[in-house]
Each structure stands twice: as structure tokens, then as C-alpha cells.
Amino acid sequence: MLERKVVSPEYMFFEAPREKKYLIGNEAVAEAVKRANVDMVISYPITPQSEATHIVGDIYAQGYVKDYYRGEDEFNVMSAMAGAAMGGVRAFTATSGPGTLRAFEMFPCWAGERLPIVCAFMTRGVNSPLTIQPDNIEIGWLADTGMLIFHAEDPQDFFDMILQAYVIAEQPDVHLPVGVCADGFFVTHTREIVELTPEDEMLPPYDPSVSPVVTMDMETVPVRHMKDPFVMKSNYISYNTHASWQQEVRAAAERARKYITRYMGSPVEVVHPGAEILFMASGTAAAQARVAMERMRAEGIDIGLVKIKVIRPFPEKEITELAEVPRIIIIPEHNITGWLARDIKSRVNNNAKIYGGPRVFGGMTMPPEMLVEETKKLLLNLVTA
Amino acid sequence: MEALKVSPGFEKILPQEYQELVEDGPYGRGLAVKDLGTFKEVIEEHPLCAGCGLGLAIRLILASLPDPGNTIIVGTTGCNSIVMPQVAIHNIHALFGNQSSVASGLKRALRLRYPDKTKDVVVIAGDGGVADIGLAPTMHSWFRRENITTIMLDNEGYSNTGGQESGMTRQGVVVNMAPVGKKFPKIPLHEIAKAAGCAYVATVTPARARRLGQMAKRAILIARDIGPTYVQIFCPCSTNYKFPPSETLKRAKETEITEYMSPEAQEFIEKIEKESQSRGGKE
Numbered sequence: 001m002l003e004r005k006v007v008s009p010e011y012m013f014f015e016a017p018r019e020k021k022y023l024i025g026n027e028a029v030a031e032a033v034k035r036a037n038v039d040m041v042i043s044y045p046i047t048p049q050s051e052a053t054h055i056v057g058d059i060y061a062q063g064y065v066k067d068y069y070r071g072e073d074e075f076n077v078m079s080a081m082a083g084a085a086m087g088g089v090r091a092f093t094a095t096s097g098p099g100t101l102r103a104f105e106m107f108p109c110w111a112g113e114r115l116p117i118v119c120a121f122m123t124r125g126v127n128s129p130l131t132i133q134p135d136n137i138e139i140g141w142l143a144d145t146g147m148l149i150f151h152a153e154d155p156q157d158f159f160d161m162i163l164q165a166y167v168i169a170e171q172p173d174v175h176l177p178v179g180v181c182a183d184g185f186f187v188t189h190t191r192e193i194v195e196l197t198p199e200d201e202m203l204p205p206y207d208p209s210v211s212p213v214v215t216m217d218m219e220t221v222p223v224r225h226m227k228d229p230f231v232m233k234s235n236y237i238s239y240n241t242h243a244s245w246q247q248e249v250r251a252a253a254e255r256a257r258k259y260i261t262r263y264m265g266s267p268v269e270v271v272h273p274g275a276e277i278l279f280m281a282s283g284t285a286a287a288q289a290r291v292a293m294e295r296m297r298a299e300g301i302d303i304g305l306v307k308i309k310v311i312r313p314f315p316e317k318e319i320t321e322l323a324e325v326p327r328i329i330i331i332p333e334h335n336i337t338g339w340l341a342r343d344i345k346s347r348v349n350n351n352a353k354i355y356g357g358p359r360v361f362g363g364m365t366m367p368p369e370m371l372v373e374e375t376k377k378l379l380l381n382l383v384t385a
Numbered sequence: 386m387e388a389l390k391v392s393p394g395f396e397k398i399l400p401q402e403y404q405e406l407v408e409d410g411p412y413g414r415g416l417a418v419k420d421l422g423t424f425k426e427v428i429e430e431h432p433l434c435a436g437c438g439l440g441l442a443i444r445l446i447l448a449s450l451p452d453p454g455n456t457i458i459v460g461t462t463g464c465n466s467i468v469m470p471q472v473a474i475h476n477i478h479a480l481f482g483n484q485s486s487v488a489s490g491l492k493r494a495l496r497l498r499y500p501d502k503t504k505d506v507v508v509i510a511g512d513g514g515v516a517d518i519g520l521a522p523t524m525h526s527w528f529r530r531e532n533i534t535t536i537m538l539d540n541e542g543y544s545n546t547g548g549q550e551s552g553m554t555r556q557g558v559v560v561n562m563a564p565v566g567k568k569f570p571k572i573p574l575h576e577i578a579k580a581a582g583c584a585y586v587a588t589v590t591p592a593r594a595r596r597l598g599q600m601a602k603r604a605i606l607i608a609r610d611i612g613p614t615y616v617q618i619f620c621p622c623s624t625n626y627k628f629p630p631s632e633t634l635k636r637a638k639e640t641e642i643t644e645y646m647s648p649e650a651q652e653f654i655e656k657i658e659k660e661s662q663s664r665g666g667k668e
Contacts, residue, residue: 039494039497040490040493040494040497042490066497067493067496067497069529071486071525072486072521072522072525073521075483075486076483076485076486076521076522076525077486079479079480079483079486079487079490079522080486080487080489080490081490082479082487082490083459083477083479083486083487083488083489083490083491083492083494084490084491084493084494085490085494086477086487086490086491086494087490087491087492087493087494087495087498088494088495088498089494089497089498091490091494105480106479106480106483109479109480113479208498214475216457216475216476216477216491217457217475217495217498217499217504218388218454218455218456218457218474218475218504219388220388221388221389222388222389222427222473222474222475
């Protein structure tokens with residue numbers, strides 16, 4: 001193990017020299033975990049995530065992570081992650097599709113307990129019929145858990161977002177779990193250039209003393225305290241406690257916005273914002289839309305792209321403002337439900353100009369040619385109409 | 386206990402029960418069941434039914450913790466979970482059945498953060514929580530040799546949800562969800578615990594107060610260094626089994642008291658109890 005030094009998040013994100021490496025997404029995850037100064041990792045195998053936590057296991061063996069084990073199933077892994085975070089350490093895990101669903105009861109619990117856990121979701125389709133293929137239907141479900149949700153476009157995003165996630169999650173006025181999502185296979189198994197910060201520099205350690213909720217270590221006053229509102233008392237106070245706590249979790253997510261701006265620049269990336277047609281997309285759909293946009297612009301079509309990096313808290317202000325200008329908004333997605341289109345349509349005035357689609361799922365790819373063709377078809381239909 | 390001390394100027398503001406815990410609480414004093422009635426207990430009151438076997442069992446466990454100032458309790462849904470918010474010890478209720486995995490993560494975290502201090506992590510949960518919905522994480526915590534103590538409060542059913550059959554209900558008993566009687570025997574979890582790697586396994590009842598206290602204490606001490614431990618406490622439920630609350634202890638006595646120690650655990654217990662006796666301790 002290298003001798004390492006602690007650096008500030010600001011230095012690491014904006015000033016540290018970057019070295020180019022040719023990595024798949026799962027390798028980029030392990031590189032991020034190494035630099036994130038993570039105390040404990042708990043793993044469980046599932047495709048396409050497994051490789052990431054194999055490599056994290058290797059860096060544990062080298063001494064970069066202090067504790068690591070394979071849990072018995074995803075629900076219990078996420079439960080043990082909660083125990084670790086309640087005990088005041090920085091914890092990491094990762095899962096995919098069916099694993100996400102197996103574990104699901106824990107995600108609102110993490111948010112309710114105000115645990116700053118970072119979990120990577122290498123998204124995948126869910127049964128049935130059996131699939132192990134890329135599909136990000138699970139992000140739509142995760143979006144209502146109270147967790148912050150980021151969506152990576154490529155291995156570079158995956159590396160950066162995991163590091164940014166810890167810094168944002170652990171702010172005392174946020175202190176919420178973050179799900180960093182990336183489309184399985186398309187990101188996890190694709191090799192790209194990733195610019196890494198120096199291997200011997202890591203984030204400052206987690207300080208549980210700044211947590212807005214008590215760390216469960218018997219080092220603070222233990223009287224009549226429980227990491228749970230007193231819901232078992234069936235009375236007005238208990239109902240009110242639960243209701244106000246739910247709102248506080250959402251308010252904490254709102255407070256994350258200023259840190260998202262500080263550490264991620266913006267929750268959205270905008271290319272040609274004044275264009276007549278806009279793609280709005282996240283994850284690898286944004287990557288494919290970027291290529292399609294360039295091809296169409298070369299043909300003289302006035303089209304731009306809004307890449308949505310942060311799914312929760314939803315960048316409402318940015319999206320509603322950006323949606324004012326174009327005549328047509330197209331939302332390509334890697335799932336059948338169209339959760340991103342639903343999110344955007346429910347917030348934008350005059351949403352008749354929003355086209356939710358095209359959508360691919362169950363492992364199908366989204367070639368830029370298809371996006372170009374579908375966009376042109378849409379334009380032609382509008383002209384003939 | 387340092388964390389409990391009152392900041393100057395706040396003495397008159399804090400409630401009397403708090404002041405009593407500061408002045409006369411059990412933290413760091415090495416108290417036991419025999420001392421009950423002479424100190425301020427960490428449990429002030431509880432909302433359980435009259436005659437509940439759990440209430441007494443929990444009181445005895447709490448009075449027997451070897452180091453209550455450095456103990457964290459992990460529970461789960463059930464009658465016991467409506468008691469725990471009243472206890473002056475950090476306790477966690479996460480979800481139903483995940484207590485052993487929460488405890489695994491917690492114990493490991495505390496070991497990392499306090500390498501020079503022992504933090505006891507004790508799971509206290511009901512029979513449904515341990516033997517049914519939480520069986521996999523309970524057993525996996527044993528397979529992994531986690532240094533945690535699991536204490537099952539066995540009232541032979543799901544009492545908090547209205548008296549349904551659990552795996553620990555006896556065969557033939559008619560309760561909710563077993564409308565024609567339970568069709569399979571009580572799960573022999575104390576036997577399974579030995580095979581799964583527990584260094585100490587005991588079955589006891591609150592009718593045997595000092596024995597229960599001794600077993601809880603032994604289980605927690607062995608879990609610190611040797612391996613996982615399991616104590617199963619039979620706590621009859623008068624509400625759902627429809628017997629008079631005054632009969633609870635009589636019924637509790639029906640169960641068999643058993644104690645198993647691995648050779649390593651046996652050696653360890655003999656050593657520390659001999660040391661304790663030479664210092665004048667009796668427990």
C-alpha cells in the first residue's frame with residue numbers, strides 16, 4: 001500500500017493533477033473507493049456489479065480499506081451497511097437490478113436514519129423473463145426513497161460522482177445516502193479513458209461527530225433515545241413525528257443542492273441550450289444522444305442536449321427554465337417505464353412538446369443512428385401534421 | 386459515565402430520572418441481578434401487558450450487562466421493540482428481521498473506531514424476528530463468527546401483531562395463522578446454534594432470575610473475544626396464550642435450563658469467574 005495523504009475535496013476535485021488510464025467502469029469504481037478513504041465495504045455478487053467489489057476486495061487486501069466481507073444477500077448487506085454507518089464509519093457497497101429490489105426495504109430506511117452511505121447501482125433489467133442485460137428501470141424506483149440519486153454517463157462520471165457523493169452525503173445539513181447509478185455493461189464493462197487523481201491522495205476521513213443524528217456508540221447521552229421516531233406509540237405525536245421527519249428528509253435533499261453546485265458544478269450539463277430541439281437524457285442515453293446531436297447538427301438540424309446528472313434532488317429550476325426555449329424536447333431512455341420523461345413532463349409547463357422516447361430495454365442498445373432516425377421521423381410527422 | 390454528566394447550570398432543568406441515572410445509574414459499576422433494587426436501572430418503565438414474560442426478562446438482561454456504559458443493543462420489530470426506546474442505552478431498531486446484519490456492521494465499525502475499547506453489541510429480539518424472518522442473517526452472523534451476542538425472547542408467537550404462529554410455537558397449538566394447529570415442531574434453534582458456530586448457547590427463563598443474569602453475562606463476555614453466543618429465553622405470553630398474568634412465572638418454569646460452552650469458552654469462563662471470586666465477586 002502506498003503512503004497516502006489527506007487532501008481537501010476542493011483540491012482533489014478541481015486542482016489535483018490527473019493521470020489518464022484506460023479503464024472499464026467497474027475498475028473506475030474501485031479507483032474512486034481507494035481515494036474516498038472508505039472504512040468498510042460489504043459485497044454480494046451480482047452481474048454486472050460483481051467485478052467492482054472484487055477489485056475493491058483486492059484494495060482491501062492491500063490495506064486501502066479497513067474491513068471487507070461478503071454478506072449473505074443484498075437486504076442483509078444493506079442492513080449491515082446501516083449498522084456500519086450508525087457506528088460512525090464511511091461505508092460502500094454496490095449492487096444491480098434484482099439485488100436492488102431484494103434490498104429495497106433498506107433504502108428508505110437509510111434515508112430516514114440519515115445515513116451518509118454511498119451505494120453504486122450498476123443497473124440491470126429485472127425478471128421476468130430472466131435478464132442480466134442493461135436496463136435502468138430501477139432508478140425510477142430508487143428516486144422515491146429519499147436518497148440522493150446521481151446518474152453517470154461513462155466511467156469518468158462514475159469515478160468522479162462516487163467521490164463527490166461522499167462529500168455531499170456527509171455534509172451535516174444533508175447527511176443522506178447517495179445512490180450513484182451507471183447503466184450496467186455499457187459503463188461497467190466498457191473501457192474508456194478515465195482521468196484519475198493521484199493514487200496517494202485521499203479524502204479526509206468521515207467525522208461522525210458532525211452527524212445531525214446520534215452515532216450509536218454509547219459515547220453520547222443514551223437516555224430514552226432511539227434511532228427511530230416513536231411510531232410505536234399510536235397517538236398524534238407519533239404520527240406528527242413521522243410526518244415531519246419525512247419532510248425533513250426531503251428538506252435535507254433540498255439543502256444538498258448548494259453542495260451539488262459547489263462540487264459537481266451543476267446538476268445538468270447543457271450543450272447548445274438555445275436550440276430548437278433538445279434531447280434531455282441521463283446516463284448512457286445522454287452519451288448516445290450527444291453523438292446523435294452532433295450528426296444532426298452537421299446536417300443543419302438545430303438540436304442540443306441537456307444531460308441530467310442529478311436525478312434527486314431533481315433539478316427542477318434548471319429543467320423548467322431550459323424547457324422554455326425549444327419547440328421540441330425528446331427524452332430517450334434505457335427502460336420501458338420512462339421515469340425520466342415522467343419526471344420532466346410533470347414539472348414543465350406546456351408539456352405537449354415533450355416526446356417521451358425512444359426507449360430501449362431488456363438489453364437492447366441505443367445506436368445514435370436510431371436516435372437520428374427517430375428524431376427525423378418525429379420532425380417529418382410534425383411537418384405533415 | 387462521562388457522556389451522561391450534566392453541564393454546569395443545567396442541573397435543575399434535567400428531569401429527575403436523568404439526575405438519578407447520573408448519580409445512581411449502573412454504568413461502570415459491575416452490578417448484577419443480585420443488586421436490583423439498590424441502583425437506578427436503565428429501564429424506567431415499559432408499556433408491555435400485565436404478566437408479560439418479556440418485561441421481566443429484559444429487566445434482568447439489562448441488569449446483567451457486564452459494561453452497560455459501552456453496550457449497544459440491536460433489536461427488531463416485536464413486543465420488545467416497544468420497550469427499547471425507554472432504555473437508557475443506545476439501541477437500534479432498523480427493520481424486521483435484519484438485526485443480526487445491522488449488528489454485524491455495527492460491531493465491525495465500533496472495532497475500527499475504538500480499537501482500544503470493548504464495545505459490546507447485543508441483539509435482543511423476539512422469536513419471529515430471530516427464527517423466522519431473521520433466520521438467515523442470524524445464522525450467517527454465527528457462520529461468520531461475528532463477535533455479537535444474540536438473545537431471543539421466545540414467547541412462542543408473534544404477539545405484537547396479534548398472536549400468530551411462529552416457528553417457535555409448539556406443534557399442535559392453535560393460534561392465529563395456525564387455525565387447525567401448528568403442523569411442525571418448535572424450531573430447535575439452540576441446537577442449530579451449536580452447529581452454526583456459537584461458542585456459548587443457553588436456554589433459560591425469567592423465572593430463574595440469577596441464572597438468567599449469569600447466562601446473559603457469560604454470553605456477552607464470551608462474544609467479546611471467542612465468538613458468537615446465543616441465549617434463548619422462554620417468556621410466556623399471557624395475552625395471546627390466554628392465561629392469567631399471575632401464571633406467567635409458573636409457566637415459564639416449565640422450560641428446560643440448558644447451557645453449552647465450547648471448550649475454549651469453558652476455559653475462558655472458568656478463568657474469569659475464578660478471578661472474580663478471588664476479588665470477592667459472587668456472580
